[in-house]
Amino acid sequence: MKSLALFKKDLNSELRTRYAINALAMFIIVTLSIILFSIGNERISQSLTGGLFWVVIFFTSMSGLSRVFVSEEERGTSLTLQLIAAPSTVFSGKLLFNLILVFAMNTIIAILYSALFEAFVLRNFALFLVSFILGNIGLAFASTIIAAIISKAGAKGTLYPVLSFPILLPLILTSVQLTLFAMNGTSFETAKFELAIVVCYDVIILTVSYMLFDFIWKE
Amino acid sequence: MSEYSLVAESVNKTFGRRLIFRDINFKLNSSTIFGISGPNGSGKSTLVKIIANIISPSSGKLVHSINGTEIKPEKLHNYIGLVSPYLVLYDEFTAYENLNYFSEIRGISFDKEKVDELLNKFLLFNRKDDLVKTYSSGMKQRLKFIFALMHSPQLIILDEPTSNLDDEGKEVVYQLVKEEGSRNVVIVASNEKTDLNLCTNKIDLNDYKV
Numbered sequence: 001m002k003s004l005a006l007f008k009k010d011l012n013s014e015l016r017t018r019y020a021i022n023a024l025a026m027f028i029i030v031t032l033s034i035i036l037f038s039i040g041n042e043r044i045s046q047s048l049t050g051g052l053f054w055v056v057i058f059f060t061s062m063s064g065l066s067r068v069f070v071s072e073e074e075r076g077t078s079l080t081l082q083l084i085a086a087p088s089t090v091f092s093g094k095l096l097f098n099l100i101l102v103f104a105m106n107t108i109i110a111i112l113y114s115a116l117f118e119a120f121v122l123r124n125f126a127l128f129l130v131s132f133i134l135g136n137i138g139l140a141f142a143s144t145i146i147a148a149i150i151s152k153a154g155a156k157g158t159l160y161p162v163l164s165f166p167i168l169l170p171l172i173l174t175s176v177q178l179t180l181f182a183m184n185g186t187s188f189e190t191a192k193f194e195l196a197i198v199v200c201y202d203v204i205i206l207t208v209s210y211m212l213f214d215f216i217w218k219e
Numbered sequence: 220m221s222e223y224s225l226v227a228e229s230v231n232k233t234f235g236r237r238l239i240f241r242d243i244n245f246k247l248n249s250s251t252i253f254g255i256s257g258p259n260g261s262g263k264s265t266l267v268k269i270i271a272n273i274i275s276p277s278s279g280k281l282v283h284s285i286n287g288t289e290i291k292p293e294k295l296h297n298y299i300g301l302v303s304p305y306l307v308l309y310d311e312f313t314a315y316e317n318l319n320y321f322s323e324i325r326g327i328s329f330d331k332e333k334v335d336e337l338l339n340k341f342l343l344f345n346r347k348d349d350l351v352k353t354y355s356s357g358m359k360q361r362l363k364f365i366f367a368l369m370h371s372p373q374l375i376i377l378d379e380p381t382s383n384l385d386d387e388g389k390e391v392v393y394q395l396v397k398e399e400g401s402r403n404v405v406i407v408a409s410n411e412k413t414d415l416n417l418c419t420n421k422i423d424l425n426d427y428k429v
Contacts, residue, residue, distance in 0.1 A: 001326060002323075002324055002325070002326045005323035005326075005392035006324050008320075008323070009309075009320040009323075009324065012312070012316075013309060013311055013312070016311040016312075017311050041423070057235065075309075075310070077307050077308070077309060078364075079273060079303075079305060079306055079307070080306060080307060080308060080309075080321075082273050082296070083271070083273075083296055083299065083301055083306075084296060084321050084324050084325050085296065085324050085325070086293040086296065087293070088293070089324070093324075162297060176267045181334065213304075218272075218273070218274065218275065
């Protein structure tokens with residue numbers, strides 16, 4: 001309930017300040033436009049299409065998901081949060097906000113991507129949906145804890161993608177593979193190893209995040 | 220009435236190799252007004268943050284208890300009210316929205332009667348629906364007092380409590396220190412002599428540098 005209240009506060013704050021939404025929307029438009037312009041009339045392969053889909057998702061995430069903690073730190077309201085909520089409440093509230101943001105952002109990317117790229121044809125939509133959901137959960141979990149870490153650092157903008165890259169690499173690579181499977185029409189049975197990797201990734205990141213957050217949050 | 224107790228045991232703080240203070244010991248119980256004095260940079264705010272469990276001491280510990288039972292660190296925020304210059308409220312919300320969100324996040328019901336009473340006391344009732352970003356620095360300071368008191372804390376920490384306040388605001392604060400100090404633990408950290416006049420016992424951080 002307390003986390004939900006923090007989520008509500010963050011949502012209303014976001015709707016008034018447009019701290020993350022504007023950055024994310026602009027990044028989606030700019031990235032997709034650049035890819036479209038660079039491709040021109042060329043017909044790109046399926047594997048490249050699947051890879052580019054996750055490239056767009058990764059860089060868009062890097063432009064907006066850190067805001068959840070960075071905005072509190074930059075405005076000096078972190079202390080206020082420390083005085084009204086336990087660390088686990090703060091992390092759960094922020095995680096919920098990033099989860100909703102990631103799902104909204106990536107759903108828009110997926111819809112635009114399907115409309116703009118002819119080669120992005122999903123033959124096993126159910127597999128894509130499962131891998132998309134699991135991938136988004138992992139992305140939200142990892143980006144939230146990385147945002148908490150970098151919010152205390154000096155060069156926040158640079159540090160976020162740099163620190164995120166090695167942590168998100170296993171997730172992104174596996175998600176690219178699963179997207180390719182979905183485009184090829186591969187069955188769940190064949191993709192079960194990759195699905196298991198993403199599930200394990202999500203569980204590990206969530207557990208480690210809750211264990212570490214107390215130390216990160218308290219200076 | 221619940222009995223609050225705060226015990227500091229050999230609290231030291233260093234930043235890198237720089238000593239801030241060493242070997243601070245005190246025991247405070249309810250109905251105490253405790254003063255922390257010292258010039259700028261002496262570590263008053265650092266000690267306040269350690270007491271409020273925002274930062275950790277380099278060594279030593281602080282034990283917060285209520286009716287003889289030690290309070291768990293994750294529950295401590297429910298017993299503490301802090302006013303300080305480095306406390307920032309949300310500019311994009313009105314005073315009322317800020318206070319409402321704080322209640323919800325704390326998991327307590329929004330006590331409209333108490334909040335209205337505090338808003339009246341600190342002369343902000345007529346501006347309660349205005350965005351905080353339109354407030355003057357003195358009004359923001361008054362709002363911080365409402366933030367600190369709205370959940371009826373047993374430990375009230377006031378760091379530079381009268382900064383940015385006019386004479387009328389200062390009088391309200393001194394009255395509040397007297398009232399709260401008669402039943403709770405009030406800690407005042409300041410280098411203003413008038414702020415520390417009401418304190419029943421004091422420490423000067425200059426005495427904890429060696």
